[in-house]
Amino acid sequence: MQVKTRFPPENGGHIHIGHAKAAYxxxxxxxxxxxxxxxxxDDTxxxxCKQEYATSILDDLRTLKLADETTKISYTSNYFDLLQEFAVQLIESGDAYMDDSSVETIRQNRKICIASKSRDNSVDDNMRLWKIFASKSCENNLVLRAKIHMQHKNACMRDPVLYRRCIEPHYMTGDKYNIYPSYDFSCPILDSIENITHTFRTIEYADRTDLYFWxxxxxxxxxxxxxxxxxxxxDYTVMSKRKIRILIQSGILDGWDDPRLCTIKGLIKRGFTVECILKYVDLMYLSTNNTKKGTYPIMVSxxxxxxxxxAHRYVAVEKEHAYLTIFDSTIEEKTIEVDLHPKLSEFGKKNVKISNNIFLEGKDAATLIVGEEITLMNLGNVIVKYICHxxxxxxxxPKFDGDFKTTKKKLHWLSSEDCYEIQIAEYGHILKEEKLLFNADKSIVARCINDASTKKICCYVEKSLMNVTAGMHVQLIRRGFHIMDVTGKLIRLPDVSKPNVFSVYHK
Incomplete structure (x- = not known):
């Protein structure tokens, strides 16, 4: 039998790095x-569950090169009729029963190993209740439970729920069905009938293995x-779809592609390459050691x-602190060609204008002293004659023929006549705590949210950056790697060599 595996995401949100590892x-x-x-x-x-999420997940998997037009796709909802037939089969064999206990009662009784009063219903009674359960007129608090062992040492085997009611219209089947199977019921059945030879599950579902084979x-x-x-x-981010939805609805996150998230769309928007994501998850391929803390810097590096x-190299100077700089004697204004990459000439060149008025970085200017000789990159040496902070x-x-080897400071600069303004966004942890916590009333614990997780600055950048299109990576000299966003702003990538309050990994 040919090897066949499956990736079974719930299309109730977008997939994240953990899903990428599973799919890979x-x-x-x-x-x-x-x-x-x-x-x-798994659209149960x-x-x-929504079609837009299924479409997004497929888009992400294709982006990661884990799916293409030949990949077989199915939906659990394709099998709803068949799954009901299997449920009836379990009822008829005495292996499942209908229970009208409340959700809380079932939960508590499973904890303390107490059987439901409905456990000893006859098959006929269970079939009668099943028909009521599946009808649109049912008003009872019924569920279908497996009849296994209420004193089982594995809590997952204490008569788990196999079917429950939901009156919400289904995005695929509309209001045709009012009852839906649990993942623990539908997954093993579909794995078998879809001829899956090998199923892979994360260790957190180890306790459910017994139920899978039952x-x-x-x-x-x-x-x-x-x-x-x-x-x-x-840690310090949110990966639960339910919690992400809450943060989006609360206006704390901008959407599923927020760069502070580890969704695939968020990571790519943040500047992580597909090659990096795949190489990173490959490091942990089928590993049984839980991978959590301390691994994010590995992916960043x-x-x-x-x-x-x-990445092509460009220059940016922060607008708020820029120093307008002039030369004490008129210099020849001209345009020179500079390599887009200092070591890879095949990348081509960019035009850099030399003019009498230039911008210097404020933090660089703050370190200068009158009489000091410094080097301006791609221009030459100069001597500081006057400073007004x-x-x-x-x-x-100008001392352009000076020896750059004798200077300690090599500074970047921009012609004030050949630049434009651009916004640069920096992102950090969305959380100040390892996990998102909720109060008793289900509101978010305020101390968990990092209100300083986003910073935006305005910079002057050279006009040649206008040739950079959305999704392209650039390196701003002495500022690190960035990615051009579809909105025309730059997003700074995290940098393990220069950690700051906006770095998204935990030190």
Missing amino acids: SNFKFAKDHEGTMMIRF NPKN VLDGLALRKPILQLFSSLRF MNATMLENK FDHSLILA
Whole structure:
């Protein structure tokens, strides 16, 4: 039998780095064994699942090169009728029963191993209640539960819920169904009938392995090989779809592609390359060691290494603190050509204008003293003749034939006649605590939110940057790597070598 794996995301939101690891593990295992990976959307929750999320997930998987037009796609909702038939089969065999206990009662009784009063219902009673349960007129608080063992040492085996009611219209099936299967019920069945040979689950679902095989045994279905691997999570951010929705609705996050998130869209918007994401998750391929703290800087460093020989170099000067600088004697105004990359001439050149009025970085000007000789990159040496910190002005004397090896300061600069303004955004942790916490009334604990997680500055940049299109990476001299956003602003990438309050990893 040909190897076949599946990636089964719930289309109730966008996928994140943890999902990327899971998808990559399934994809790589199948590829290494000359098999295929399919995608199955777990759309059993009408309240959250939407087609737009399924479309977005497919888009992300194609961006990551983990899916293409040949990838088989299915939806759990394609099998709702069949799943109901299997549920009836369990009722008829005495392996499932209808229960009208409240959600809270079921939850508490499972904790203390107390059986429901409905557990000993006859098959006939359960079938009668099932028909009521599946009807549109049902008003009872009914659920279908597996009849396993209420004293089982594994809490997941204490008669879990297999079906529950939901009156919300389903985005695919409308109001055709009022009852929906649990993931623990539908997943093993579909793995079997869709001919999945190997299923991979994160270790956090280890306790549900017994239930997975109980369902297959009870229905006499073929069993795939099941293997556990570690989950991948980061602290000081939010990865739960439910919590992300809350933060978006509260206006704390801008959307699922907010650069402070570890969603695939958020990471790419932040400037992480597809190659980096894939290489990063490959480091943990099918690992059983939970990967969490301390790994984000690895991905940041990996991304920077990949960009080192790809990103064109440009100059930016922060507008608020810029020093308008003039030369004490008229210099020849001209345009020179400078390599877009200092080590890779094949990248081509950019035009740099030399004029009598230039901008210097404020933090650089603050270190200068009168009489000091410094080097202006791609121009030559100059001597500081006059400084006025009050009005941010400088006067320099040209000494372009000076030896740059003798100066300690090599500064970047911009012609005031050949630049334009651009906004640069820097992002940091969305959380000040490791995890997002909620009060008893379900409101967000205020101390968890980092109100200083976003900073925006205005910079002067050379006009040649106008040739950079959305999605392109650049390196601003002495400012690090950035990515051009679709809005025309630059987003600064995190930098492990220069940590600051806007770095998104935990020190």
